[in-house]
Amino acid sequence: EDKVVQSPLSLVVHEGDTVTLNCSYEVTNFRSLLWYKQEKKAPTFLFMLTSSGIEKKSGRLSSILDKKELFSILNITATQTGDSAVYLCAVAPPTGTASKLTFGTGTRLQVTL
């Protein structure tokens, strides 16, 4: 059975701190790993990672994938209260299969003043 595990489950940090969120996976078929941010409504897309070792950046957020060790990290530097959310990691299989995402349980991040 495909499995995606995120850690930590929850995290409380002070504004300005840097955080690292982890996502490990064991899946039968892998195409890409996706990171989403979920506040009160549906998840919003952050990154899609397909190749190992290539860092993707968007402002204070960055992410990288290690396909040998089967994990990814999401870094947030200089955190702000607006970063408070649940961060979801998901793995997508190759196209041509059912193509459904397998989600991790999420990491709940709270950034305090």
Next chain:
Amino acid sequence: GAVVSQHPSRVICKSGTSVKIECRSLDFQATTMFWYRQFPKQSLMLMATSNEGSKATYEQGVEKDKFLINHASLTLSTLTVTSAHPEDSSFYICSATGENYGYTFGSGTRLTVV
């Protein structure tokens, strides 16, 4: 960018009635749509995968007669919760994917059954 519209955003219905939730891809053709359910403080749980013009594939434990999914066109999928009960109260989210378009989520529907 790809946009998926989900409607309604919030619905309250009486126990025993049916509720229909719509998911539309506004600017791309969604060959596949996914329906998720999310309980408070939990991750998304995939309920079913629907491909345009064919029957939906339901995940284990999801009652297909209770959660009717129709994907009649490349831009619209509907989820109907039939004979709703209070335990069906949840947050339902759709996601769509198409050629050259990744997974885009709708804004979700919060269903409360009273």
